[in-house]
Amino acid sequence: LIGVLMTNGFENDHEGTSGRALYPTLSLASHSCSANLRHAISPGKQVALQAQVPIKKGEELTIRYTHMLQPVLKRRRQIRDVWYFDCSCPRCSDPTEFGTNASAVSCPSCHSGKLLPENSLNSTSPWICSKCKETKAATYIEELEERAEKDLESIKDQEIQNYQAFLEKYKSLLSPSNCYIVVAKRYIQ
Numbered sequence: 643l644i645g646v647l648m649t650n651g652f653e654n655d656h657e658g659t660s661g662r663a664l665y666p667t668l669s670l671a672s673h674s675c676s677a678n679l680r681h682a683i684s685p686g687k688q689v690a691l692q693a694q695v696p697i698k699k700g701e702e703l704t705i706r707y708t709h710m711l712q713p714v715l716k717r718r719r720q721i722r723d724v725w726y727f728d729c730s731c732p733r734c735s736d737p738t739e740f741g742t743n744a745s746a747v748s749c750p751s752c753h754s755g756k757l758l759p760e761n762s763l764n765s766t767s768p769w770i771c772s773k774c775k776e777t778k779a780a781t782y783i784e785e786l787e788e789r790a791e792k793d794l795e796s797i798k799d800q801e802i803q804n805y806q807a808f809l810e811k812y813k814s815l816l817s818p819s820n821c822y823i824v825v826a827k828r829y830i831q
């Protein structure tokens with residue numbers, strides 16, 4: 643029962659109490675990092691689904707199990723660890739994530755290219771610079787992302803100057819479209 647709740651349950655808050663709830667119909671929706679549905683859970687009550695794109699008759703209905711602004715390595719690892727499958731959705735299959743470069747890292751060699759995974763469905767795939775073709779191991783990317791995430795999460799009281807300091811620290815390390823840069827900029831604007 644605990645396994646079902648952890649795998650198929652959804653977080654829910656009701657009258658100050660947090661927990662996980664099972665919504666049998668919602669549990670039938672598959673995952674995609676580029677989902678065609680968005681779900682919203684009314685506290686303690688029901689689930690509402692809203693189409694994000696036109697959906698053709700017979701097309702699989704999908705929701706996103708993870709946060710939209712997560713880099714591909716973290717997102718795929720979370721899906722593997724929590725839901726026990728390897729995501730191969732269109733977003734995860736595209737190293738550029740539909741041209742957003744949400745996981746892109748600045749090249750430490752030429753400083754003008756972006757490092758992207760050679761094969762975004764392989765967590766150990768090397769990352770290659772779009773300009774100088776320098777390669778970096780996936781572990782380099784993971785360590786950089788872990789530091790950036792830790793630094794971003796350590797910002798207290800949403801102080802603008804702390805987000806500005808974060809951006810200054812990571813502007814030469816992460817691509818301007820990297821999800822951690824995007825998150826920090828959201829708090830400034």
